[in-house]
Amino acid sequence: MALIEIKNLNKIYNTIAVPVHAVKDVNLLIDKGEFTAVVGPSGSGKTTLLNIIGGLDKPTDGQVIIDGRDITKLSDSKMVDYRLKNIGFVFQSYNLIPVLTARENIEFIMLLQGENKQKRDERATELLKAVGLGDRIDTRPAMLSGGQQQRVAVARALASKPSFVLADEPTANLDSASAESLLDMMEELNKKYDMTFIFSTHDSRVMKRARRIITLVDGKIADDKKS
Amino acid sequence: MLIALSWKNIWRNKKRSLVIIMAITSGLWGGLFLNAVWLGMVESMVETAISRNLAHIQIHQPQFDQDRDIRKHIADGDGIYRSLTAHNSIGAVSARTLINGMASSPASAYGVNIIGVNAQNEANVCDITTNLQEGVFLDSKYRNPAVVGAKLAERLNLNLRSKIILSFQNLQGGINYLACRVVGIYKTNSTQFDEMNLYVNQADLFKNLDTKPIFHEIAVRLNAIDSLDAVKAKIENIVPGQLVETWKEIAPELAYLSDMMDFYAYFFIGIIIAALIFGITNTMLMSVVERFKEIGMLMAIGMHKSKVFIMILAETVFLSLTGGIIGIVISAVTILLTGYTGINLSFIAVSLESFGSAAMLYPYLPLSIYFTLVLLIVIAAVLASLLPAYKAIRLLPAEAIRTN
Ligand SMILES: Nc1ncnc2c1ncn2[C@@H]1O[C@H](COP(=O)(O)OP(=O)(O)O)[C@@H](O)[C@H]1O
Numbered sequence: 001m002a003l004i005e006i007k008n009l010n011k012i013y014n015t016i017a018v019p020v021h022a023v024k025d026v027n028l029l030i031d032k033g034e035f036t037a038v039v040g041p042s043g044s045g046k047t048t049l050l051n052i053i054g055g056l057d058k059p060t061d062g063q064v065i066i067d068g069r070d071i072t073k074l075s076d077s078k079m080v081d082y083r084l085k086n087i088g089f090v091f092q093s094y095n096l097i098p099v100l101t102a103r104e105n106i107e108f109i110m111l112l113q114g115e116n117k118q119k120r121d122e123r124a125t126e127l128l129k130a131v132g133l134g135d136r137i138d139t140r141p142a143m144l145s146g147g148q149q150q151r152v153a154v155a156r157a158l159a160s161k162p163s164f165v166l167a168d169e170p171t172a173n174l175d176s177a178s179a180e181s182l183l184d185m186m187e188e189l190n191k192k193y194d195m196t197f198i199f200s201t202h203d204s205r206v207m208k209r210a211r212r213i214i215t216l217v218d219g220k221i222a223d224d225k226k227s
Numbered sequence: 228m229l230i231a232l233s234w235k236n237i238w239r240n241k242k243r244s245l246v247i248i249m250a251i252t253s254g255l256w257g258g259l260f261l262n263a264v265w266l267g268m269v270e271s272m273v274e275t276a277i278s279r280n281l282a283h284i285q286i287h288q289p290q291f292d293q294d295r296d297i298r299k300h301i302a303d304g305d306g307i308y309r310s311l312t313a314h315n316s317i318g319a320v321s322a323r324t325l326i327n328g329m330a331s332s333p334a335s336a337y338g339v340n341i342i343g344v345n346a347q348n349e350a351n352v353c354d355i356t357t358n359l360q361e362g363v364f365l366d367s368k369y370r371n372p373a374v375v376g377a378k379l380a381e382r383l384n385l386n387l388r389s390k391i392i393l394s395f396q397n398l399q400g401g402i403n404y405l406a407c408r409v410v411g412i413y414k415t416n417s418t419q420f421d422e423m424n425l426y427v428n429q430a431d432l433f434k435n436l437d438t439k440p441i442f443h444e445i446a447v448r449l450n451a452i453d454s455l456d457a458v459k460a461k462i463e464n465i466v467p468g469q470l471v472e473t474w475k476e477i478a479p480e481l482a483y484l485s486d487m488m489d490f491y492a493y494f495f496i497g498i499i500i501a502a503l504i505f506g507i508t509n510t511m512l513m514s515v516v517e518r519f520k521e522i523g524m525l526m527a528i529g530m531h532k533s534k535v536f537i538m539i540l541a542e543t544v545f546l547s548l549t550g551g552i553i554g555i556v557i558s559a560v561t562i563l564l565t566g567y568t569g570i571n572l573s574f575i576a577v578s579l580e581s582f583g584s585a586a587m588l589y590p591y592l593p594l595s596i597y598f599t600l601v602l603l604i605v606i607a608a609v610l611a612s613l614l615p616a617y618k619a620i621r622l623l624p625a626e627a628i629r630t631n
């Protein structure tokens with residue numbers, strides 16, 4: 001059984017002027033352990049699709065079944081819990097709390113999950129080492145480079161032990177070297193923990209790293225290639 | 228950690244936080260200090276009036292106040308006086324003989340209130356005996372010594388050793404004369420009092436009137452002011468048929484001032500805090516609006532609205548309490564310090580004297596007000612946080628984190 005099953009998904013934004021059909025009749029199966037890129041030009045619906053999979057937005061129509069459960073039917077409050085326990089998020093920016101150190105940022109999500117102090121400490125330290133920031137544990141985001149900040153964000157996404165990680169254009173604000181090394185790291189974590197990664201990008205060098213590339217054009221799946 | 232995060236968050240924009248903290252601090256400082264000065268002033272007015280001659284409790288013949296007739300003296304005043312002094316739990320007692328009369332000097336004449344006292348007893352009850360500008364309080368080798376107020380001395384052109392003639396109604400309805408010698412001139416904070424009141428030895432009055440001791444007023448000064456009503460009831464039992472009144476009943480305007488002052492203190496502080504609520508709300512709104520994306524991110528990764536609300540609430544309370552506690556500490560130190568040294572207001576003493584207040588002012592604030600204040604600040608902070616916190620939890624994470 002697939003980890004994520006998307007059936008006839010549609011999203012129409014009812015703007016005052018004209019309705020925008022951002023996602024059109026999308027059907028997808030994503031398995032555990034995938035390392036998948038959603039690509040397409042700007043405005044093609046990548047963010048909208050990822051937000052719906054991540055439960056940040058509701059579709060106009062269709063289902064998103066994760067582990068056999070249709071998350072589009074969950075109430076807002078249940079959805080918050082669902083995100084907290086099952087989905088790791090990495091955003092393009094504003095990922096970290098600036099007044100907390102790298103470790104505290106990672107601990108924060110475990111705190112929301114109700115983990116005890118010792119577990120939080122151990123796991124945060126372990127993850128920071130895994131993303132190559134073992135020496136920047138007590139550093140605040142402002143003292144980290146953009147690439148390092150995204151590594152902390154990835155570490156935080158993993159900290160909650162999610163079933164999969166959603167990353168919306170995680171490399172958009174990074175130079176190509178940092179982007180490459182972030183992808184290296186994500187790939188490594190994907191293999192090491194068998195963690196499912198779904199990320200969007202419109203950078204061709206980044207998309208080449210994916211083992212599956214789903215191409216969106218005007219909200220429709222134009223291509224779906226596995227390598 | 229949520230609480231620690233809130234604390235850290237208020238220091239993100241140090242300048243803005245410090246501005247509002249200083250606004251709270253200075254608002255409270257000004258408000259509390261002014262309150263303390265008012266309270267000190269009222270306290271001083273009350274204390275001055277009580278020690279000048281009001282005392283805490285007075286006993287009169289019930290009809291005396293109608294026309295202050297010399298014949299309306301307390302029946303068996305001497306016996307009552309003795310039984311009161313026997314109750315040493317009550318405090319100091321002074322029995323006064325009060326006669327309306329006329330004081331004449333070669334220069335002029337003026338209507339006065341002749342107060343016949345036993346100098347020693349009066350000294351135990353009131354501080355008039357220590358308010359002498361010149362001379363002594365009746366303790367003199369001259370026959371029929373008198374002590375006059377500075378204002379009366381000025382009016383009648385009197386100096387020490389000047390002669391004055393007192394004329395007044397006697398017990399039979401005729402007029403008696405008493406030739407006195409000024410042996411002391413007193414000055415209180417009230418020129419009105421100084422102009423009207425003249426002290427003589429009551430023994431001299433009794434001899435002149437050819438009577439056994441008669442008293443119109445028995446003044447009692449309590450050991451403990453808070454037992455006022457209890458002692459009044461006790462005295463009423465000892466002296467049935469006489470009018471027993473506390474200073475609050477004799478000088479209701481002073482009592483009113485004193486009672487209302489607590490209310491005004493809270494009212495005034497309430498207004499200051501209400502004004503501060505707007506400032507705090509504004510600061511917190513700015514802080515929340517600036518963090519829309521971050522708060523959206525927190526909600527996206529799984530922070531419940533209730534926790535976001537608590538975070539903003541805690542930030543507001545921390546911000547307000549920081550300002551509040553600094554304000555309270557600075558105010559308390561200022562008030563304690565000035566309350567100890569006193570504030571010398573002699574440069575405006577003339578206008579203060581017409582209020583009957585002393586030139587030295589000792590600001591004070593009851594301790595309870597500080598505790599109430601901390602509570603009020605927390606309540607104010609909670610109120611101030613409602614709008615910003617509401618704005619924060621209304622965010623849609625998907626919208627808030629969209630970057631561009
Ligand atoms: N909140 C919204 N209201 C209206 N239109 C929106 C909203 N969010 C996105 N859109 C529109 O939906 C389309 C898809 O946007 P988006 O999912 O952000 O694409 P991408 O991430 O690929 O750039 C675009 O045309 C965009 O303008």
Ligand SMILES: [Mg+2]
Nearest residue numbers: 046047048169
């Ligand atoms: Mg996008």
